[in-house]
Amino acid sequence: MAEHTVKAFDEDITRLRGLIAEMGGLAELSIQESLEAMIKGDEDLADGVVVRDKKIDALESEVDKLAVRIIALRAPMADDLREVIAALKIAGVVERIGDYSKNIAKRVGKIEARKHFEPLTLLPAMGDIAAEMVHDVLTAYAARDPVLALEVIATDDKVDAFYNSIFRNVVSYMMENPATISSAAQILFVARNLERIGDHATNVAEMVHFAATGNYPPDDR
Amino acid sequence: MAEHTVKAFDEDITRLRGLIAEMGGLAELSIQESLEAMIKGDEDLADGVVVRDKKIDALESEVDKLAVRIIALRAPMADDLREVIAALKIAGVVERIGDYSKNIAKRVGKIEARKHFEPLTLLPAMGDIAAEMVHDVLTAYAARDPVLALEVIATDDKVDAFYNSIFRNVVSYMMENPATISSAAQILFVARNLERIGDHATNVAEMVHFAATGNYPPDDR
Numbered sequence: 001m002a003e004h005t006v007k008a009f010d011e012d013i014t015r016l017r018g019l020i021a022e023m024g025g026l027a028e029l030s031i032q033e034s035l036e037a038m039i040k041g042d043e044d045l046a047d048g049v050v051v052r053d054k055k056i057d058a059l060e061s062e063v064d065k066l067a068v069r070i071i072a073l074r075a076p077m078a079d080d081l082r083e084v085i086a087a088l089k090i091a092g093v094v095e096r097i098g099d100y101s102k103n104i105a106k107r108v109g110k111i112e113a114r115k116h117f118e119p120l121t122l123l124p125a126m127g128d129i130a131a132e133m134v135h136d137v138l139t140a141y142a143a144r145d146p147v148l149a150l151e152v153i154a155t156d157d158k159v160d161a162f163y164n165s166i167f168r169n170v171v172s173y174m175m176e177n178p179a180t181i182s183s184a185a186q187i188l189f190v191a192r193n194l195e196r197i198g199d200h201a202t203n204v205a206e207m208v209h210f211a212a213t214g215n216y217p218p219d220d221r
Numbered sequence: 222m223a224e225h226t227v228k229a230f231d232e233d234i235t236r237l238r239g240l241i242a243e244m245g246g247l248a249e250l251s252i253q254e255s256l257e258a259m260i261k262g263d264e265d266l267a268d269g270v271v272v273r274d275k276k277i278d279a280l281e282s283e284v285d286k287l288a289v290r291i292i293a294l295r296a297p298m299a300d301d302l303r304e305v306i307a308a309l310k311i312a313g314v315v316e317r318i319g320d321y322s323k324n325i326a327k328r329v330g331k332i333e334a335r336k337h338f339e340p341l342t343l344l345p346a347m348g349d350i351a352a353e354m355v356h357d358v359l360t361a362y363a364a365r366d367p368v369l370a371l372e373v374i375a376t377d378d379k380v381d382a383f384y385n386s387i388f389r390n391v392v393s394y395m396m397e398n399p400a401t402i403s404s405a406a407q408i409l410f411v412a413r414n415l416e417r418i419g420d421h422a423t424n425v426a427e428m429v430h431f432a433a434t435g436n437y438p439p440d441d442r
Contacts, residue, residue, distance in 0.1 A: 064306050071292045085285050085309065092310040096424060160413070167388065192381070196420060203317060 009074045016066050016087045017142060023059045023094045024138030026052055028131050030101035031197060035127035037105055038190060041114045049105035056098035063091035086211045090141065090204050097134060097200050100193040107190060111183045119170050119187045123194075126162040129155065130194045133201035140205065146212040152205040153217060159198030166191040230295045237287050237308045238363060244280045244315045245359035247273055249352050251322035252418060256348035258326055259411060262335045270326035277319035284312035307432045311362065311425050318355060318421050321414040328411060332404045340391050340408045344415075347383040350376065351415045354422035361426065367433040373426040374438060380419030387412040 030049045037045035067088045070076065076084060111117060133152050140148035167188065174184045209217045251270045258266035288309045291297060297305055332338060354373050361369035388409065395405045430438045 068292055068302060068306070071289055072296055075293055081289060085289070088306065088309055089313040092313065164388070167385070168392070171389070199417060199420070 005074065009070070009076060009080065012066065012070045012074065013080070013083060016063060016070070016084070019059055019063050019066065020087060020091055020094065021138060021142055023056055023063070023091060023098075024134060024141075026056050026059070027094050027097045027101065028134045028138075030056075030098055030105075031127060031131040031134060031194075034101040034104040034108075035123055035190075037108045038111070039120055039124060041108065041111065043108055046105040046108040050102050053098050053102040056095055060091045060095040063087060082211060086207050090207055093200050093204050093207075094134075094138075097197050100197050100200075104190050104193050107186050110186050113180070113183070117180065117183060119166075119173050119184055122166045122169055123187065123190055126159065126166065126191060126194050129159055129162065130197045130201070133159070133198055137201045137204045137208065141208045144208070144212045146209045146217075149205040149209040149212070150217055153202050153209075156198045156202045159195055163191050163195040226295065230291070230297060230301065233287065233291045233295065234301070234304060237284060237291070237305070240280055240284050240287065241308060241312055241315065242359060242363055244277055244284070244312060244319075245355060245362075247277050247280070248315050248318045248322065249355045249359075251277075251319055251326075252348060252352040252355060252415075255322040255325035255329075256344055256411075258329045259332070260341055260345060262329065262332065264329055267326040267329040271323050274319050274323040277316055281312045281316040284308060303432060307428055311428055314421050314425050314428075315355075315359075318418050321418050321421075325411050325414050328407050331407050334401070334404070338401065338404060340387075340394050340405055343387045343390055344408065344411055347380065347387065347412060347415050350380055350383065351418045351422070354380070354419055358422045358425045358429065362429045365429070365433045367430045367438075370426040370430040370433070371438055374423050374430075377419045377423045380416055384412050384416040 030052055033045055034049045036042065037049065067084050070084050071081070074080075111120070114120065133155050136148055136155075137152045139145070140152060170184050170187050170191075174181050177184075206216055209215070251273055254266055255270045257263065258270065288305050291305050292302070295301075332341070335341065354376050357369055357376075358373045360366070361373060391405050391408050391412075395402050398405075427437055430436070
């Protein structure tokens with residue numbers, strides 16, 4: 001490519017990475033706020049998460065459009081092309097992470113007698129780890145850092161362990177407090193959504209590792 | 222586009238869809254064979270699943286390359302462009318589904334005293350549903366059928382219910398048979414992988430629904 005084209009390509013890629021960083025920042029905030037809304041019963045905060053999801057979707061569309069324009073106008077090859085394709089796929093996964101937070105937010109009104117409902121106290125620590133995974137994997141993407149990507153993949157085990165522990169706790173609680181079963185079921189759905197966020201952050205981490213090293217991480221997990 | 226260009230575009234899209242159908246067929250077969258290998262302890266069959274995963278990865282690369290060529294050469298607009306982008310993202314998710322089967326296959330050698338190990342009997346029905354979801358979602362993609370896509374999304378609840386039931390069963394089994402804990406933990410990993418396959422099939426179903434109707438399905442799940 002001629003020098004001015006290389007510069008234009010670099011600017012496009014920087015913008016593409018910026019859009020994905022913005023998506024990731026919003027997705028991370030939505031995880032935290034959907035959990036906060038769930039714990040406090042704050043339906044306004046929950047509505048804000050639902051509204052923000054439209055912004056995340058719109059950013060995915062922008063990533064798609066820009067990626068297509070880069071391919072059509074700049075005809076990138078090899079590593080550059082792989083980077084554009086990776087951006088398209090990562091944006092799809094981050095959009096999906098946003099969906100899980102929206103799904104949590106939409107359950108906020110479904111919990112009854114919130115003040116005395118112990119299982120709620122199990123969620124924040126799991127939510128923090130899931131949000132941290134999303135934060136770290138986007139940092140790894142921005143810095144093309146395969147080592148941090150591997151750390152994100154390792155953290156997924158903690159999210160899984162939390163899920164298993166919450167599942168056992170909530171099932172016991174249901175048996176002891178049958179009147180709360182429908183609220184308790186909501187907690188399981190929330191924990192499941194957090195577990196899926198961890199899984200999707202792991203997917204992104206694998207793509208980041210591949211983009212940075214040309215290899216997928218060893219899958220002995 | 223001139224008429225001959227339209228025809229060339231249609232041929233490219235047909236080939237793109239064909240590659241994804243081929244990926245989906247292999248992914249479905251790998252779910253079934255990884256489970257069969259797990260239940261019979263057939264390590265050769267398991268090795269076949271691992272080898273097949275490389276073929277799935279190679280097909281994803283082909284989808285990526287062809288999609289890029291279509292964008293660069295045919296400059297598709299609107300619906301046509303959306304279809305190409307959807308193909309790229311769907312191929313990424315199907316590749317991931319293949320990874321989960323490979324992960325199951327790699328655990329085949331880790332189960333001890335297989336003949337008398339009851340928890341294994343819990344897996345085939347769950348595997349059948351997950352494989353059916355993958356089959357149906359690719360059928361929905363090929364037929365651009367939003368109704369079948371919604372059915373796939375509804376089926377995910379069954380996979381989740383299986384996972385919960387297997388989880389409870391295996392944990393009870395572990396408590397009664399502490400000597401088998403490490404084998405039993407493998408069953409939990411397999412069930413978790415099947416649950417993730419169901420989740421990813423659901424993702425694809427949502428993309429198919431969007432491509433066919435312009436709307437994402439209502440997320441009251």
